[in-house]
Amino acid sequence: MPVSRSLLARGFVRVLAATAVALSVITLAGQVLQLRMADAEGTRGVIIAIILITLLSGPAAAVLALALAWRSWDRNDARALATFLALTAFVLSGDGVWWLMTMARAPEWLRSVTDLSIPVCALAGMTAMLRFSCSFPRPLTPAELADGGSRARRVLAAAQRRSLDAAAVRRVATGSILGLILVPESIRIVAEVVGRPLPNFTLLKYIVFGMLLSSMAVSALNLRAGYRGADADGRRRIYWVLEGFLLATGIAVLASLLKVLQDATGYVPPLRFWYGLSMMAAFAALLACVAIAMFYAGALDPALAIRRTAVAGLVGVAMVVTFATLEQVLQGYLGQWLGLSDRVGGILTGVGVGLTFEPLRTRTATFVEGVLARWTSAPSPASSPTSAPVLEAGARVEPA
Incomplete structure (x- = not known):
């Protein structure tokens, strides 16, 4: 990438984040x-859930993008991931565009034109996401993509091989942005302005x-192929990223169905x-795994790695936020369903969610501690030869 083009892309990522x-x-x-104007408990619960997920999604993606843009821009995979995260942050924060247009009292046609930036950034982010999945932790080769088995497996393998061609992916994304978003939506907006509205496409x-959804699935398969063909250090670096993509893809596909x-x-x-919240939750899960990969495993840059206790603390904070979200959402519906007062409904919901949530929190904390311990503990004499590089790599990314 030429220097001037690289600097321009880096500035774009920073500004977008x-x-x-x-x-x-x-x-x-x-x-x-x-929230202050809401008069129903169910409405307040939904608004609080939106607030919490907004805090966990858009700003988090922007912070991750800025960290990569400042510290690891010299790596191809880091550039692709930073671009994807910046575009994702803009999409996840898209409600701010609507609020901004509303506060500015912009005309309806200008609001519609501005709203087009959200799907455009989503499709552009698809390109960066595929580019990252093909280059992390090392460039993927067509030989690593098995095309045997069922017809569906062969179709997916063909899509994976297609994603290895960066120029072809960019052409498809550009054509899709023009043919599926900008041209038809522009025609619809103009028709509405002149008084001959057209139906939504x-x-x-x-x-x-x-x-x-297809690009998310192909990206997850690319990362899985990269994981299978990587050495011990490469698997350590890609593990959390792969888990995040698999989790986000599963949530997004199920919610879409x-x-x-x-x-x-x-x-x-x-x-x-519910659908918008589900998609935001899917990307919040992806961002959490990417953050662990970046700041604990040093997957993109060892200089970004932080200590095990900080990662465990972040997981604890995420669990607390999840508890608060569930409690607030369920409180409103329980109060409406049983006709309970705010105080009684809050007590019953808090006790119920707490009793259910505590075992989940304990098991999650135990699992996270176990995974982190495997990367930080010294290898025992009975350790297998393949485990030593992983433990040594985990020790290298943790600063003194």
């Missing part, structure tokens, strides 16, 4: 205002979501924004 943080602040301010939205079923049947769920 900073913009995402600013939009998150605007979103939080708007949600807090809605729902089919195109399904195609865009299908492309995003339920969304399609909902649209087909016309069912109206009690929680209106």
Whole structure:
């Protein structure tokens, strides 16, 4: 990558990440205002859940992108990941765009034009995500992509081989942005301005979501192939990234299938924004795993690694936030269902969620401690020869 182009891309990532943080602040301010005006417990619970997930998603992705942009921009995989995270941060903070346009009292057509930046960044992020999956922890080769087995496996292998061609992926993304978003939506916006409104292009939205889910699945398969072909140190570096992509892909695919079923049947769920919350939760899980890979395993840059106690503390904070989110969401619905007061509903919900949540928290903490201990403990005499490089690598990324 030429120096001038690299510097331009680096500046773009920094500006986009900073913009995402600013939009998150605007979103939080708007949600807090809605929270004060909400009169139903169910509504307040949903708003609090949105606030907490907003805090865990957009700003977190922006911070990760900025860390890579400042410290590890010389690596190809770090550049691709930083670009993906910056674009993802903007998408996850997209509600801030709507709040900004609302506060500015912008005309409807300008709001619609500005809203197009969200799906455009999503498809652009797909390109960076695929680029990262093909280059981390080392460049993937076509020979590592097995194409045997079922027809579905052969189709996925063909898609993986296609993703190795960066120029082809960029062409597909550019064509999709123009043909599926900018051109048809521009026509619809102009038609609405001149007084001849057109229906929403729902089919195109399904195609865009299908492309995003497919790119997530292909990225997860690419990382899995990279994990299988990596040495001990490479597997240590890619482990948490792979887990994050697998978890996020599973949540996103399941939520999307339920969304399609909902649209087909016309069912109206009690929680209106459940699909958006599910997608934000999927990316929050991905970001958590990427953060562990970056700041504990030193996956992208050993200089970014922090100590084991800090990672365990972050996991504890994430569990507390998850508890608070569940408690607030369930409290409103329990109060509406049983006709309980705010105080009684809060007590019953807190006790119920606490009794259920404590065993989960204990098992999660034990699992995390066990995984971290395997990377930081000295190898025992009975350790296998293949485990020593992993333990030594884990010790190298932890600063003194």
